[in-house]
Each structure stands twice: as structure tokens, then as C-alpha cells.
Amino acid sequence: MKNLDTNTENKILESAKKVFIEKGYDGARMQEIADLAGINKALLHYYYRSKDKLFKNVFEQTLQxxxxxxxxxxxxxxxxxxxxxxxxxxxxxxxxxxxxxxxxxxxxxxxxxxxxxxxxxxxxxxxxxxxxxxxxxxxxxxxxxxxxxxxxxxxxxxxxxxxxxxxxxxxxxxxxxxxxxxxxxxxxxxxxxxxxxxxxxx
Amino acid sequence: MKNLDTNTENKILESAKKVFIEKGYDGARMQEIADLAGINKALLHYYYRSKDKLFKNVFEQTLQxxxxxxxxxxxxxxxxxxxxxxxxxxxxxxxxxxxxxxxxxxxxxxxxxxxxxxxxxxxxxxxxxxxxxxxxxxxxxxxxxxxxxxxxxxxxxxxxxxxxxxxxxxxxxxxxxxxxxxxxxxxxxxxxxxxxxxxxxx
DNA sequence: GTCTATAACTCGATAGAC
DNA sequence: GTCTATCGAGTTATAGAC
Incomplete structure (x- = not known):
């Protein structure tokens, strides 16, 4: 069903999770997340409008x-x-x-x-x-x-x-x-x- | 003797301590430290060459x-x-x-x-x-x-x-x-x- | 959807006057 | 010692082609 989750969107979230958890919000860089996901920065903003929104997603999912x-x-x-x-x-x-x-x-x-x-x-x-x-x-x-x-x-x-x-x-x-x-x-x-x-x- | 400690240098360290401890290294801003100390950014660099050196001072003193x-x-x-x-x-x-x-x-x-x-x-x-x-x-x-x-x-x-x-x-x-x-x-x-x-x- | 290029801005650091 | 002004690198975010 949600096979599309294995796609870009999920890859971004996994990479973001790794970087944010390791470096914290202030220390994390969108570039590093993009690199880890094997894409470029622009795509991050395409899926999650801002660093802040991406972070909130990561945080919520981590907690849950x-x-x-x-x-x-x-x-x-x-x-x-x-x-x-x-x-x-x-x-x-x-x-x-x-x-x-x-x-x-x-x-x-x-x-x-x-x-x-x-x-x-x-x-x-x-x-x-x-x-x-x-x-x-x-x-x-x-x-x-x-x-x-x-x-x-x-x-x-x-x-x-x-x-x-x-x-x-x-x-x-x-x-x-x-x-x-x-x-x-x-x-x-x-x-x-x-x-x-x-x-x-x- | 060290009455001069009540001067700028010490005021900087106290302000830096407050800001670094509250925001962490990545979240701290030299501008905020300067504002809190009632001076300007340039003076921070005059006393402590870089953000990094200022931080190390704060960290060491906090630990000690x-x-x-x-x-x-x-x-x-x-x-x-x-x-x-x-x-x-x-x-x-x-x-x-x-x-x-x-x-x-x-x-x-x-x-x-x-x-x-x-x-x-x-x-x-x-x-x-x-x-x-x-x-x-x-x-x-x-x-x-x-x-x-x-x-x-x-x-x-x-x-x-x-x-x-x-x-x-x-x-x-x-x-x-x-x-x-x-x-x-x-x-x-x-x-x-x-x-x-x-x-x-x- | 994905990319390149770049705008817009923030921040640490320095130059130079006083 | 202290200030103003500014540089230059790095960062988020967007514009626009494909």
C-alpha cells in the first residue's frame, strides 16, 4: 500500500532523523540531510517547506x-x-x-x-x-x-x-x-x- | 588585586556563560553575548579571539x-x-x-x-x-x-x-x-x- | 519530481578610526 | 580598550529549467 514511503519522502525523513538527533536542531544542516538522502537541498523544501517543519516531523515521529x-x-x-x-x-x-x-x-x-x-x-x-x-x-x-x-x-x-x-x-x-x-x-x-x-x- | 576582573573581561565571561549554557554552542550568538554584556561584538573578539575560544573558557570554568x-x-x-x-x-x-x-x-x-x-x-x-x-x-x-x-x-x-x-x-x-x-x-x-x-x- | 543557480540573510571575524 | 563599518563565508529558501 504505502510502498511509496520507500521513496524520496521517507528517505528524507530517515536522513533528517539521523542528522537532527546527532547534531540537534541548531547544529543540523539541510545540506547534510540532503547529502545523506542522496538528493539536493531544493527537494527538502519541496517536501517539507522549511527546516522547522522538517524538524517537527522528525521530533514527533521520534517521540511516537x-x-x-x-x-x-x-x-x-x-x-x-x-x-x-x-x-x-x-x-x-x-x-x-x-x-x-x-x-x-x-x-x-x-x-x-x-x-x-x-x-x-x-x-x-x-x-x-x-x-x-x-x-x-x-x-x-x-x-x-x-x-x-x-x-x-x-x-x-x-x-x-x-x-x-x-x-x-x-x-x-x-x-x-x-x-x-x-x-x-x-x-x-x-x-x-x-x-x-x-x-x-x- | 584582581579588581579588574569586575571589568569588561569578566562581564563578557559571565554573559557568555549565561548564553552558552542556555542555548548551547550552536544556538548561542556572539551578538547576544555582547548585548548582555553591554558591549559590542568587536570587543568579544578583542578579549577572546574566537567564539570557540570563548566557549572553551566558559565550559572549563563551568566544569571547574x-x-x-x-x-x-x-x-x-x-x-x-x-x-x-x-x-x-x-x-x-x-x-x-x-x-x-x-x-x-x-x-x-x-x-x-x-x-x-x-x-x-x-x-x-x-x-x-x-x-x-x-x-x-x-x-x-x-x-x-x-x-x-x-x-x-x-x-x-x-x-x-x-x-x-x-x-x-x-x-x-x-x-x-x-x-x-x-x-x-x-x-x-x-x-x-x-x-x-x-x-x-x- | 528533481535539478541548477542564485537570492536573501545571518553570523563570526576583521579593519581602522578614536 | 572601545567603537562603527564592513567583509566574506555559510545557510535557508526560492526561481525557473527540464
């Missing part, structure tokens, strides 16, 4: 390739601790495949917070209160101690993402190769889970 | 205003757990005062890892082996369980820094004002410590 996978796990009907375990495992895997995307997103949102305004999960308040109910439920069963949902989320996300954001520094400090750092990240799956688990123990 | 405070705590001769507690408290305080610096550093280092090459702590290997000995010591005393020093460092740093890197997103998701977010960060001091403590329990 991340959230659904996460949402699926969060919204599954597994027990809380199992969901947390699944989330950590899956998230680390995604980050190993896309190590520089978190920095890209953090950076662009910091420079222009409004860019994300319309892209967030619509009923996020429901999501939070749902998770809160789950926590209360587990607490009443004596499975975990009571914690603030916001701190729980911040803790898990921080432990998963930050080592990727800081990886260029961390690799230098630890004197690690790419492969060694990847191994360290893989071993974090269990470390992070045991950390959260220990904290949640009643 | 961060590391010594941290190093002081890490190298103090307090017991391990006390050092960790002090580190978290002090670090969160610094980050509340300078919330956007971590993103700035992560970003610029990611784009050019070599920039940090000469600025790292010289005998970092000694630092690690020293900390490792401390861990082993506490383990043998039965105070904590054995953990990997790299994971410990990553965990603590992640928990402290990431909420600031992601603060523009987090404030939106949590629907928090600046003040509310600051309160959340302050309350994290104890949360992070109890998290690490629970993990380290033998």
Missing part, C-alpha cells in the same frame, strides 16, 4: 516511536512489580539500540518546552491515579511499603535513562569501550530492579 | 565550578554511608541552584567528547580503587552487601541529576510549578538516600 512501547507495558494488567521488571528490561533494550535519543529529546524540549505540549499522553492524570491505586492495593496486601508515585517514576526513569545521557562522559571515566559499556548497561537491568525492589520492601 | 565541591566530599575521610548522604544533599542543593548545567555539559560532551579529555580528575583510577577498598571494608564489617562501584556511582548520580535534565518534561507531566518541582527535588534528598541504603543492606 518511543512512547507506545512503554505505554503498552505500563497499561498491561500484570502485577505492579512484574510491570516494573518488564519496563526496566524493555526500556534498557530500547536505549541500547537508541542511546542518543534521550539526550536529543531532553535538549530540544528544554530549549522549547511547548514542542511537546500536544504530544503527551492525553489522559495522564488517569494513568497516575490508576498506578496510585495499584500501589495502595499492594501496600494493603503488605507486599510493598507506601511510596510517592512521582518519586517511583522518577527513580526508575532516572536509573534507566541517565547512564545513556551521560555515556560519553561515563565511558571516559570508567575507561570503557562501547562493548564494555553495553555490557554494563545490560547488567543494570537486574541491578535497577533489585534496587527498586529493596526500596519498596515493606 | 562543579567538580571541586563534589571531590571534597568524596575525598573526605568520613564513613562510606555518611559520605553518600553528604554527597546527595550537597549535590541536590547545587543542582537546584544550577538546574540547567548538567544538560549543557552532557550535550556538549556528547557532541565533542574530546573537550573534556584534559579536564577530568587526574588520578581517577586511584579514586575508584580507594572507594572500592572502602566498600570491601564495610562489607567485611557486615555493614553493607558487596556491590559494583561503577553501578553504585551510576545509581547515585543518575538519581540526583536526571530529574534536573528532564525537568521541563517532568514539570509538564506532573503538572507542577517551578516551586512545586523544587519541593519535589528537596524531598528527593531523603528518598534517594533511603533507596541507596535499602539496596546496600546486607
Amino acid at each position: 516511536s518511543f512512547f507506545p512501547i512503554i505505554a503498552e507495558i505500563i497499561l498491561s494488567n500484570k502485577p505492579l512489580l512484574e510491570r516494573i521488571k518488564l519496563f526496566i528490561d524493555k526500556y534498557i533494550d530500547i536505549l541500547i539500540e537508541n542511546p542518543i535519543i534521550p539526550l536529543f529529546i531532553a535538549n530540544e524540549v528544554a530549549k522549547n518546552p511547548l514542542i511537546i505540549k500536544d504530544m503527551l499522553i492525553p489522559d495522564i492524570d488517569n494513568l497516575f491515579s490508576g498506578l496510585n491505586d495499584m500501589i495502595d492495593d499492594e501496600v494493603s496486601k503488605g507486599n510493598i511499603k507506601k511510596v510517592d508515585i512521582k518519586q517511583l517514576i522518577l527513580n526508575i526513569i532516572s536509573l534507566c535513562i541517565f547512564p545513556f545521557i551521560s555515556q560519553s562522559i561515563a565511558k571516559m571515566i570508567f575507561n570503557y569501550s562501547d562493548e564494555e559499556y553495553k555490557e554494563l548497561m545490560l547488567s543494570r537491568k537486574n541491578e535497577i530492579y533489585s534496587l527498586i525492589l529493596a526500596w519498596l520492601k515493606p | 565550578s562543579f567538580f571541586p565541591i563534589i571531590a571534597e566530599i568524596i575525598l573526605s575521610n568520613k564513613p562510606l554511608l555518611e559520605r553518600i548522604k553528604l554527597f546527595i544533599d550537597k549535590y541536590i542543593d547545587i543542582l537546584i541552584e544550577n538546574p540547567i548545567i548538567p544538560l549543557f555539559i552532557a550535550n556538549e560532551v556528547a557532541k565533542n567528547p574530546l573537550i573534556i579529555k584534559d579536564m577530568l580528575i587526574p588520578d581517577i583510577d586511584n579514586l575508584f580503587s580507594g572507594l572500592n577498598d572502602m566498600i570491601d571494608d564495610e562489607v567485611s564489617k557486615g555493614n553493607i552487601k558487596k556491590v559494583d562501584i561503577k553501578q553504585l556511582i551510576l545509581n547515585i548520580i543518575s538519581l540526583c541529576i536526571f530529574p534536573f535534565i528532564s525537568q521541563s518534561i517532568a514539570k509538564m507531566i506532573f503538572n507542577y510549578s517551578d516551586e512545586e518541582y523544587k519541593e519535589l527535588m528537596l524531598s528527593r534528598k531523603n528518598e534517594i538516600y533511603s533507596l541507596i541504603l535499602a539496596w546496600l543492606k546486607p
Whole structure:
């Protein structure tokens, strides 16, 4: 059906994604995107009127390739601790495949917070209160101690993402190769889970 | 003695710091720095030959205003757990005062890892082996369980820094004002410590 | 749709007067 | 030391031929 997506338009988007994510909006050059796509600058403007519009496309698509996978796990009907375990495992895997995307997103949102305004999960308040109910439920069963949902989320996300954001520094400090750092990240799956688990123990 | 530091040269550096940290190297404009310093572009080049050299000055000074405070705590001769507690408290305080610096550093280092090459702590290997000995010591005393020093460092740093890197997103998701977010960060001091403590329990 | 050529503009850097 | 004026390279965006 959408076989035409393999054509110029999609090739541009893929190239733009690569360049924007690597260099950021300010550092990216339309010429470089054109070169990578094997076309010339004029065509970029033919398909996406401006650098700004091309960027917004890239940003939105990047974000949307991340959230659904996460949402699926969060919204599954597994027990809380199992969901947390699944989330950590899956998230680390995604980050190993896309190590520089978190920095890209953090950076662009910091420079222009409004860019994300319309892209967030619509009923996020429901999501939070749902998770809160789950926590209360587990607490009443004596499975975990009571914690603030916001701190729980911040803790898990921080432990998963930050080592990727800081990886260029961390690799230098630890004197690690790419492969060694990847191994360290893989071993974090269990470390992070045991950390959260220990904290949640009643 | 260096009363002249209050003069143009220092005013330039302060303005440059502000603009570079906020916009990043690529997004920063010499014109904006000049305007903020109340001078004109030509004078920037008179004091710091190029944008690049001005940036390197800013970056180095920013980094050096961060590391010594941290190093002081890490190298103090307090017991391990006390050092960790002090580190978290002090670090969160610094980050509340300078919330956007971590993103700035992560970003610029990611784009050019070599920039940090000469600025790292010289005998970092000694630092690690020293900390490792401390861990082993506490383990043998039965105070904590054995953990990997790299994971410990990553965990603590992640928990402290990431909420600031992601603060523009987090404030939106949590629907928090600046003040509310600051309160959340302050309350994290104890949360992070109890998290690490629970993990380290033998 | 795709290209070449170029307009229009931004920005870092310099020349030269004071 | 500080300023005004301007150069020249690089960048986004468009015009117009094919």
C-alpha cells in the first residue's frame, strides 16, 4: 500500500532523523540531510517547506516511536512489580539500540518546552491515579511499603535513562569501550530492579 | 588585586556563560553575548579571539565550578554511608541552584567528547580503587552487601541529576510549578538516600 | 519530481578610526 | 580598550529549467 514511503519522502525523513538527533536542531544542516538522502537541498523544501517543519516531523515521529512501547507495558494488567521488571528490561533494550535519543529529546524540549505540549499522553492524570491505586492495593496486601508515585517514576526513569545521557562522559571515566559499556548497561537491568525492589520492601 | 576582573573581561565571561549554557554552542550568538554584556561584538573578539575560544573558557570554568565541591566530599575521610548522604544533599542543593548545567555539559560532551579529555580528575583510577577498598571494608564489617562501584556511582548520580535534565518534561507531566518541582527535588534528598541504603543492606 | 543557480540573510571575524 | 563599518563565508529558501 504505502510502498511509496520507500521513496524520496521517507528517505528524507530517515536522513533528517539521523542528522537532527546527532547534531540537534541548531547544529543540523539541510545540506547534510540532503547529502545523506542522496538528493539536493531544493527537494527538502519541496517536501517539507522549511527546516522547522522538517524538524517537527522528525521530533514527533521520534517521540511516537518511543512512547507506545512503554505505554503498552505500563497499561498491561500484570502485577505492579512484574510491570516494573518488564519496563526496566524493555526500556534498557530500547536505549541500547537508541542511546542518543534521550539526550536529543531532553535538549530540544528544554530549549522549547511547548514542542511537546500536544504530544503527551492525553489522559495522564488517569494513568497516575490508576498506578496510585495499584500501589495502595499492594501496600494493603503488605507486599510493598507506601511510596510517592512521582518519586517511583522518577527513580526508575532516572536509573534507566541517565547512564545513556551521560555515556560519553561515563565511558571516559570508567575507561570503557562501547562493548564494555553495553555490557554494563545490560547488567543494570537486574541491578535497577533489585534496587527498586529493596526500596519498596515493606 | 584582581579588581579588574569586575571589568569588561569578566562581564563578557559571565554573559557568555549565561548564553552558552542556555542555548548551547550552536544556538548561542556572539551578538547576544555582547548585548548582555553591554558591549559590542568587536570587543568579544578583542578579549577572546574566537567564539570557540570563548566557549572553551566558559565550559572549563563551568566544569571547574562543579567538580571541586563534589571531590571534597568524596575525598573526605568520613564513613562510606555518611559520605553518600553528604554527597546527595550537597549535590541536590547545587543542582537546584544550577538546574540547567548538567544538560549543557552532557550535550556538549556528547557532541565533542574530546573537550573534556584534559579536564577530568587526574588520578581517577586511584579514586575508584580507594572507594572500592572502602566498600570491601564495610562489607567485611557486615555493614553493607558487596556491590559494583561503577553501578553504585551510576545509581547515585543518575538519581540526583536526571530529574534536573528532564525537568521541563517532568514539570509538564506532573503538572507542577517551578516551586512545586523544587519541593519535589528537596524531598528527593531523603528518598534517594533511603533507596541507596535499602539496596546496600546486607 | 528533481535539478541548477542564485537570492536573501545571518553570523563570526576583521579593519581602522578614536 | 572601545567603537562603527564592513567583509566574506555559510545557510535557508526560492526561481525557473527540464
